[in-house]
Each structure stands twice: as structure tokens, then as C-alpha cells.
Amino acid sequence: MSPTPSPSVRDALVEALVPGVALRGPQASAQAWRDFAAAAPLHLRVGWWAATLVLGVVWPLALSGRRLAHLSPAAREVVLRRAAALPGLAALVEVARVCVCLVALDDDALRAARP
Amino acid sequence: MSRRDGRALRGREELVADVVVVGSGPAGAVVARELATAGLGVVVVEEGPWIEAADHPADALGAMALSYRGMGAQVVLGRALMPLVQGRRVGGSAAINGAICWRLPRDVHADWVAQDPALADALPWTELEEVTDRVEAELGVAPTLPEIAGPKNLLLARGADALGLAHRPIRRNVRGCAGLGRCLQGCPAGHKQSPEVAQLPEALARGATLLHDVEVVGLAHARGRVQGVAARAAGGGTVVVRAPRVVLAASAVQTPGLLLASGLSQGPVGRHFQCHPGVSMAGRFPEVVRAWEGATQGHEVIGLRREGLKFEALGHPAGVLASRVPGVGRALGRAVADLDHWADWGVAVRSRTEGRVRRVLGRTVVTWSPSADDVRQFRRGLQVLGELFLAAGAERVAPHVAGLPATLATPAEVAALAQGPRRASAYQGAITHLFGTCRMGSDPRRAVVRPDFRHHHVDGLWIADSSVFPSNTGVNPQVSIMALATICARRMLAA
Numbered sequence: 001m002s003p004t005p006s007p008s009v010r011d012a013l014v015e016a017l018v019p020g021v022a023l024r025g026p027q028a029s030a031q032a033w034r035d036f037a038a039a040a041p042l043h044l045r046v047g048w049w050a051a052t053l054v055l056g057v058v059w060p061l062a063l064s065g066r067r068l069a070h071l072s073p074a075a076r077e078v079v080l081r082r083a084a085a086l087p088g089l090a091a092l093v094e095v096a097r098v099c100v101c102l103v104a105l106d107d108d109a110l111r112a113a114r115p
Numbered sequence: 116m117s118r119r120d121g122r123a124l125r126g127r128e129e130l131v132a133d134v135v136v137v138g139s140g141p142a143g144a145v146v147a148r149e150l151a152t153a154g155l156g157v158v159v160v161e162e163g164p165w166i167e168a169a170d171h172p173a174d175a176l177g178a179m180a181l182s183y184r185g186m187g188a189q190v191v192l193g194r195a196l197m198p199l200v201q202g203r204r205v206g207g208s209a210a211i212n213g214a215i216c217w218r219l220p221r222d223v224h225a226d227w228v229a230q231d232p233a234l235a236d237a238l239p240w241t242e243l244e245e246v247t248d249r250v251e252a253e254l255g256v257a258p259t260l261p262e263i264a265g266p267k268n269l270l271l272a273r274g275a276d277a278l279g280l281a282h283r284p285i286r287r288n289v290r291g292c293a294g295l296g297r298c299l300q301g302c303p304a305g306h307k308q309s310p311e312v313a314q315l316p317e318a319l320a321r322g323a324t325l326l327h328d329v330e331v332v333g334l335a336h337a338r339g340r341v342q343g344v345a346a347r348a349a350g351g352g353t354v355v356v357r358a359p360r361v362v363l364a365a366s367a368v369q370t371p372g373l374l375l376a377s378g379l380s381q382g383p384v385g386r387h388f389q390c391h392p393g394v395s396m397a398g399r400f401p402e403v404v405r406a407w408e409g410a411t412q413g414h415e416v417i418g419l420r421r422e423g424l425k426f427e428a429l430g431h432p433a434g435v436l437a438s439r440v441p442g443v444g445r446a447l448g449r450a451v452a453d454l455d456h457w458a459d460w461g462v463a464v465r466s467r468t469e470g471r472v473r474r475v476l477g478r479t480v481v482t483w484s485p486s487a488d489d490v491r492q493f494r495r496g497l498q499v500l501g502e503l504f505l506a507a508g509a510e511r512v513a514p515h516v517a518g519l520p521a522t523l524a525t526p527a528e529v530a531a532l533a534q535g536p537r538r539a540s541a542y543q544g545a546i547t548h549l550f551g552t553c554r555m556g557s558d559p560r561r562a563v564v565r566p567d568f569r570h571h572h573v574d575g576l577w578i579a580d581s582s583v584f585p586s587n588t589g590v591n592p593q594v595s596i597m598a599l600a601t602i603c604a605r606r607m608l609a610a
Contacts, residue, residue, distance in 0.1 A: 018437075021448040032176055039180035044188040077444035084443050090517060093443060094543070101438035101451075107174035110433035110454055111407055 003045065004037060005052035012069035013056045014104045016076035017096060022109040029104060036103045044099075051096040059083055118165065118319060121328030121348035128348075130324070132158040132358040134607075135344050137331045137373065140207020141593045142580035142600040143364030144310030144318065145250075149604030151321040158356050159323060160346055162330040162365075163204035165311070171301035175434035178300035182211050191470065191546060193484030195539035197392060199546045201366060204301075205327050206311035208366070208547075209593050213298050213412030213430070214287040214307050216256045217590035218247050219598065227585045233557035234585075237566030238602065246601040250594055254288035254308040263294030265409010267458040270400065271428045272414050274507030280418035280499075285427070287410070288313070288593070296430045298411035329354055334361060334377040334576070341575040360575045360607065364600065367549035367582035371472045372479030374553070374563075381572040382563040384553055385472035388483060389587040391548040394493045395429060395461035397439040398504035398512040399453070406458045407433050416503065423465035423589060424496050426503065431459060441513040441521040460503065462496030463547070464489060465589035472552050483546070485539040493542045494535045501529030517541040548592050553582035568603040569610070579603040 010033070014023065024032055037045060056068045060079045068076055083089040134150050136143045139161040151157045164181070172178045179187040184203035190196045202208035224243065228235045250256075259268065264284065275282035288308040297303055305312055319325060328349035335342040335355075343357040363370045371385040411430035419425070431439070439459045440450035450457070470483025485493070497514050501523060504512045511524040518536050523529050535541070556562025559571035564583050570576035579600045581592055588595055 017443055017447060018451055019445060019448045021451045022437075035176060035180055036186075039186045041185040041188055043190065044186070080443040087517065097443065097447070098438045102176050102179070102434050105434050105437055105451070107176075107433045110437060110451070111405075 003049035005049050005056070008069055009052050009056040009067070012067070012076075013052050013096060014100050016068055016080055017100050018105065019073060022105050024104060024106045028106070032103045036099070047095045048099045051092040051099070054089065054092055055080065055083055055096055059089065118325045118327070120165070121326060121352070121354070122350045124329070124348035124350045124352035124354065126352050128352060128354045130158055130354070130356045132156045132324070132356055134158070134360045134362060135160060135356045135358040136362045136364055137344060138207060138363070138365035138369070138580065139205045139310060139315060139325065139327070140202070140364065140366065140580070141209045141310055141596045143207070143362070144314035145597045145600040146362050146364060146579045146604045147323050148314040148318040148321070149601060150607065151318045151323040153608050157318065157323040158358070159315070159318070159325045160329050160331050160344065160354075160356065161205050161325065161327045163202070163327065165205045165325075165327045166301060168301070168303055168305035171297065171303045173297060173300060173303070173432070175432035178211070178432060182301055191481045191483040193470070193482055195485055195542065195544065197544045197546050199368070199481060199549070201368065205315065205325070206309045210301055210309040210311055211299055212591070212593065213427070214289055215412055215415070215427070215591040216251065216254070216286045216288050216594045217588070218251070219243060219588060219595040220590060223586065223588050230585055231556045231558070231562075231566070233566050234555070242602060243598055247594060247598045250597045250601065254313055255290040256286050256288050256594070258284040258286050259410045259413035263292055263410050264413040265294055265296065266402070266404045267406045267430065268410055268413035268428045270404065270458060270507040271416065271426070271460055271503065274503035275416045275418070277506035278502055280416050282414065282416040282418065285413050285415050287413070292410065294409045296408045296411050299430065300432060326354065331365070331373060332376065334373065334379065336377065336379070336573055336576070339572065339574055341573050360577065362577045362579050362603070362607070364579045366580055367552045368472055368479060368481055370578060370580055370582045371552040372474060375474045379573060382559055383561060384563050386469070387551040387554055388470040388472055388481060388549065389468070389551040390466065390483065390546045391463045391587060391589070392466055392485060392489060392544050392546050393461050393463040394497055394542050394544045395439065395459050396497055396500040396504065396512050396514050397436070397441070397457050397459045398509035399457050400507070400509050401456070403455050404458045405455045406430060406436055419499065420589065423492060424499065425463045425590065426496070426500065427461055427463065429459045429461050439513065439515070460500055462500055464492040464496060465587060466492070469551070485544070487537070490537055490539050490542070493544065494533050497535070498529060498532040501532055502526070505529060515543045548587065550581045550584040550587045550592070553578050554585050555583040556585065567606040567610070577603060577607060
């Protein structure tokens with residue numbers, strides 16, 4: 001048994017970190033997060049859970065009184081940028097960045113030829 | 116001859132062999148092939164899965180979940196939680212490395228002999244050279260061809276030229292490489308001559324049995340003599356292999372872990388853990404790079420090797436490269452949308468710092484912390500990486516150092532990296548190439564195995580992997596591991 005972030009908090013954090021770029025579709029995304037939960041070691045799952053909890057709920061509540069999912073895109077970005085600038089939270093932002101890039105981004109879309 | 120899948124083993128299996136080899140990476144595969152060729156009955160037990168070349172996933176998540184221990188996210192415990200990257204599959208880490216080949220440097224061998232003069236005769240340089248020639252010929256080791264190198268490698272050459280640093284195409288163990296850029300996921304065409312391609316098929320053809328998805332959990336031994344291994348199959352079954360000789364080739368982490376789990380703690384087992392920590396930097400070029408294409412790791416800068424720094428182009432899967440570009444929110448989105456202009460280059464540090472492998476609550480853990488010297492090398496390495504990028508034409512670089520700007524764009528900003536933070540946790544490093552935890556030597560108080568690879572205290576027990584190396588090598592070790600494993604097999608046959 002290990003902590004699992006709620007999909008709504010998770011998806012809000014994904015959208016805030018990499019807004020609208022090369023993300024997997026909803027079904028593929030859900031499967032990828034299940035694969036991640038099955039394969040990742042406990043400390044990484046805990047780190048990801050902590051990142052979603054702090055960056056998706058606690059920190060935005062402290063800053064603005066609202067969860068990340070209930071903020072505008074611009075406000076979400078401010079919340080994350082301020083977290084990344086704080087030594088105590090920057091490590092969680094980095095954990096979130098790595099997990100999101102690994103799991104939520106669609107490798108095929110990333111590799112697709114661009115003009 | 117057979118290959119058996121532990122996922123299908125549910126009951127109790129008992130096998131009898133002349134030799135059990137634990138691990139199927141570069142050491143285990145070579146030993147198994149050599150002993151099977153000599154007519155011995157060999158059983159190879161591998162914890163990870165057998166993966167057909169065509170089944171290697173292209174995407175980062177799929178590859179890391181399938182082939183990497185702990186999805187590539189296991190860590191060493193210390194002042195900085197650094198990932199320790201190992202394969203967990205048939206072929207071991209060599210199946211998911213960058214195919215980089217280096218011969219054991221003469222100065223490293225000289226260091227070993229200086230530490231223990233008995234190694235001059237037991238592990239003579241002439242024999243090492245002879246078996247290395249054989250290994251390299253078998254693996255088709257040759258410099259990366261420019262037509263398959265791809266921009267990320269050629270740009271590194273351009274930067275090194277501009278700085279006047281010695282550099283060269285990386286010598287790799289590939290045959291017919293098409294520059295698919297997927298070495299780190301496992302070559303989908305079977306071009307990389309990793310153990311599951313180069314040695315294990317021959318071992319199986321000569322009568323060896325491979326049990327994959329079967330984890331050895333203990334060595335059976337009594338009255339100072341090994342009797343075989345006990346193992347757990349992924350399907351839930353138990354496997355016992357009885358054999359008068361056991362060869363441990365499970366890596367410099369798992370081999371000492373298995374000894375300790377089996378109550379064999381004589382000598383400095385688990386101590387003297389050494390590794391090659393590294394840091395990397397991403398850089399954005401005006402031209403298209405498409406860093407996931409071309410030879411995965413095709414060029415290296417070797418001009419500072421004597422200082423303990425070796426620079427390499429990296430060829431991550433796209434998802435991993437995306438995590439190396441800077442920013443959050445729209446800034447990260449823009450960089451990811453622009454990913455085909457980014458490259459990531461790394462520096463491997465020849466660290467002298469030692470750590471330790473222990474068993475804690477039934478698990479094998481590694482403790483290791485970068486020393487002040489290591490952190491100084493991270494700073495110096497990142498500074499040189501930044502200089503290489505700018506000299507090659509990059510517009511900006513992302514150093515990923517806590518407390519420093521997310522991107523640097525001028526020589527002065529890059530030069531300031533040399534004065535970066537002194538705390539290890541400020542750097543995003545990773546550890547590869549593991550050594551020394553069952554080191555070889557003539558003094559049983561200071562070594563776990565004798566100079567002929569036999570365990571000092573347990574008859575019939577041999578260790579063939581890089582845990583016997585008296586120190587790290589400062590260069591990529593797979594060829595050295597195969598060379599020493601060849602010699603280990605010779606000593607076993609002569610015993």
C-alpha cells in the first residue's frame with residue numbers, strides 16, 4: 001500500500017507544469033500513471049505523492065486560498081514559479097518535473113517531426 | 116540447453132549443476148559461456164526478465180519500468196540522494212548502457228598492483244591485454260562512424276575542437292548500428308553486442324541453462340564449502356540449484372548483498388564501494404539536434420581524463436531529455452515544444468570516495484556521499500560542459516544547480532559555475548559503474564576474494580563481477596569486466 005494522489009490534483013499539476021504540450025491522451029495517461037505506480041520504488045511514489053499534495057493543495061492554499069486546480073493558468077504558473085524559487089520546495093518541484101516528463105508526456109509526440 | 120521463465124514456476128524446482136552463475140550481465144554471461152564451452156554443466160540464474168530485441172520499448176517510461184532496477188530511481192543514501200542506475204534484466208546493465216567500450220587503463224592496473232603486489236603475477240597486464248583483445252574482437256568494438264553519429268555527437272566534437280580538448284568518437288560494441296539512438300532502452304535491432312546477444316546464446320547452445328525471472332535469495336553453504344543457491348521465482352515457486360561451485364556475478368551491489376544475506380560477512384564485504392558519479396547539462400542550439408537520434412553515446416572528450424573527468428554526449432529517450440530542459444509552466448512548455456533543439460551532455464567523475472553496501476531490514480542498501488573533492492569536480496565538470504556547449508554554438512545552457520539561474524548564456528556566467536554551491540545536494544547527479552565491494556587481494560583481512568577470484572573463506576565460491584575490482588577505473592567498465600571474468604573462468608578451469 002502506498003500513497004496515491006487523486007487524479008484531479010495530479011492532472012492539475014501536470015497541466016500547470018507543462019501546459020498543453022505533448023501530453024498523452026486521457027486513457028493513455030491513466031494507464032501510464034498505473035504503470036508508474038506499479039514500477040516505481042516506494043520512495044519515488046512517496047516523493048510524487050508529496051509533490052502533488054504540497055504543490056497541488058497545500059502551497060496554493062497558503063498563497064491564494066484555493067487549490068491549484070481552481071486557479072487560472074496564469075495563477076498556477078505564479079504558484080509553481082514561487083515554489084521553484086524556494087529552497088524548501090524546489091526539490092519537490094524537481095520531483096514533479098521529472099515524474100511528469102517521464103509519465104505524462106507522450107514520447108511519440110515529443111519525437112514527432114516539427115517544421 | 117534451455118531457457119526457463121520463472122514467471123511460470125509455481126512449485127518447487129530442484130536442479131543439479133557443475134556450476135551456478137548468479138547474474139547474466141557482462142561478468143556472468145562471459146563466465147557461463149567459458150565454462151559451458153569447457154564442457155561444464157552451467158545454470159545461470161537471473162533475477163530480471165528475458166527481453167527480445169523487438170520488444171524493447173522506445174518510450175522512457177516503458178523502458179525504465181521493464182529493464183531498470185527500481186525504474187532507474189533507486190538511490191544511494193547519503194548527503195545527496197543520487198540515483199544509482201542499474202539494469203535488471205538478462206544482459207544486466209550492459210543491455211541498457213550506451214555501448215561505450217574502454218580497455219582497462221594501464222595506470223589503473225598499476226594502482227591495483229601498487230596496492231597489492233601479488234596482483235602483478237595473479238592478474239598480469241599481458242594476460243589482461245590478451246583477453247581484452249579477444250573481448251573487443253568478439254564484440255566488434257570500433258569507433259562510432261560519423262554517418263550515424265548524429266548532431267549531438269558532432270556538436271560535442273565541434274566544441275572540444277574549439278576549446279583544444281582531446282576528443283574522439285566513442286568506441287562501441289555494436290555491429291551494423293543504424294544510429295537508432297535507443298541503446299539506453301535496449302537496442303530494438305539487436306545491434307548492440309550486449310551479453311544477451313554476444314555471449315549468452317553461445318552459452319545456451321553449449322548446454323547452459325538460463326533461469327530468468329528467478330531471484331537468488333541465499334547461498335547454501337556448510338563447513339566452509341558452498342553447496343548451491345536458493346532462489347525465488349517470479350511465479351511464486353522456489354528453486355534450489357545444487358552445485359559444488361557458485362560464481363557470483365550480480366554486480367557490486369547485489370553480490371555483497373547476497374553474501375551478507377547468506378551470513379558470509381568475512382572480510383571487508385560491502386565496504387570500499389566506489390562508483391563514477393556524474394552530472395549533466397542541457398544546451399539549446401539554434402539548429403535542430405534531435406538528440407534522441409544518432410548514436411546514443413557516440414563522442415567523448417578525454418582531454419581531462421587524468422584529472423578524473425570524462426565528458427560524453429548523452430542520448431536519452433525524449434521523456435528523459437524533457438526533464439533536463441529548464442523551467443516550469445509556460446517556460447517548460449516552450450522548451451518541451453522546442454525539444455528537438457536541445458542536447459544533454461554529461462561528465463563522469465573518477466571519484467575516490469568510498470561507500471558501503473549493507474543489509475538493512477532484509478534489503479540491500481548503499482550508502483555513499485560525494486566528498487568535497489567530488490563536489491569540486493562536479494563544479495569543474497559543469498563549467499567545462501558549459502564551455503563546450505557555448506563553443507559548439509549553443510545559445511544557452513541549463514546547469515540544474517540549486518541556487519543558480521535556470522539558464523546561463525555567456526562565458527562569464529558559465530565560468531561562475533566553478534564557484535557554485537559546495538553542498539552536494541545542490542547538484543543533480545547520478546551514479547553508474549559500481550566497484551570494489553568484494554575486492555580482490557592476497558590479505559583476507561583486506562580482501563574478500565583471492566587474486567584468483569576464489570572467496571577467501573568459502574571453498575567453491577567465486578566472484579567474477581566488478582565488485583572484485585580493487586578500485587574504480589575512471590572509464591566505462593564493461594570491457595574490463597568481461598576481461599576479468601574471462602580470467603576468472605580460466606582460473607576456475609585450472610583449479
